[in-house]
Amino acid sequence: MADIVTTRREGAILEVTLDRPKANAIEWTTSKLMGEAFKDFRDDPKLRVAILKTAGDKFFCAGWDLKAAAAGNDRPSDYGVGGFGGIQELRDLNKPVIACVNGMAVGGGFELALSCDLIYASDRSSFALPEIRAGVFADAAAIKLPKRMPYHIAMDLLLTGRWMDVIEAHRWGVVNEVLPKERLEQRVWEIAKLLAGGPPLAFAAIKETVRVAETLSFQDAMNRVARRQFATVDVLYSSEDSIEGPRAFAEKRDPVWKGR
Incomplete structure (x- = not known):
């Protein structure tokens, strides 16, 4: 087996x-x-x-x-x-x-x-x-x-x-x-x-949002995202990676995603 x-x-x-x-x-x-x-x-x-x-x-x-x-x-x-x-x-x-x-x-x-x-x-x-x-x-x-x-x-x-x-x-x-x-x-x-090589926390937020939003109205889903009521969205917006992305853009380099 x-x-x-x-x-x-x-x-x-x-x-x-x-x-x-x-x-x-x-x-x-x-x-x-x-x-x-x-x-x-x-x-x-x-x-x-x-x-x-x-x-x-x-x-x-x-x-x-x-x-x-x-x-x-x-x-x-x-x-x-x-x-x-x-x-x-x-x-x-x-x-x-x-x-x-x-x-x-x-x-x-x-x-x-x-x-x-x-x-x-x-x-x-x-x-x-x-x-x-x-x-x-x-x-x-x-x-x-x-x-x-x-x-x-x-x-x-x-x-x-x-x-x-x-x-x-x-x-x-x-x-x-x-x-x-x-x-x-x-x-x-x-x-x-x-x-x-992409941002794992953003991928997680995408997958959870897409999955849960199937059963919600558009506005309900957007409200949950804005209020950080999805666990993955909350983690993303509180993460080092959420700072690394803009910083890498400003410094004209590839971001280094740590998944935290």
Whole structure:
């Protein structure tokens, strides 16, 4: 099981790889392993950016392991600390996570990608929510997808279960960039290194504000920010980094972010 979810650190970047042939489907044990990996990422102050990738060329992730469920080997009520896939419901994950998608992202695999902050995909990728054909629904996608793309297109995907190729996904803004497979990981690491050099406290404030503001009116959200009622915003505005940014600008040098 240790080989199913592996991690690699490079400076402030953590790469998490799911490798569960043939389709990178997730059952409860795999989900728990992923949750522990992302929990460790969240709690390690030396890590600033995570990359989520999977092994193989055909599937990014086939979602929930239906074969394990049919055999009675799955426990869908206990997917671990971060919920399904270890990231979908992980509380206070206020660091950027990049999805490196190559191949088919199906059902929960599509939802896993949607749980990341940025999605970079190979030109071999495609997306689908086929749960409707089994008489169930993709619950996380039903919540997230209409906020990420035009409502009627999201409903089309949810109601019909049809496939969406990567070009269409990019056109609707679901995918940040489409690249040849040979260039994908290099590009993802370029973005990860860019973010790793950025202001971590500002990133945390962005993620918390975006996440909480989804349930608030614009004015309510702005009032909470102004009153520093978001913990990350309060930390940011009281930090050394909030002074370092303007000082570096005035001194015409690159800022040195300390995360404090």
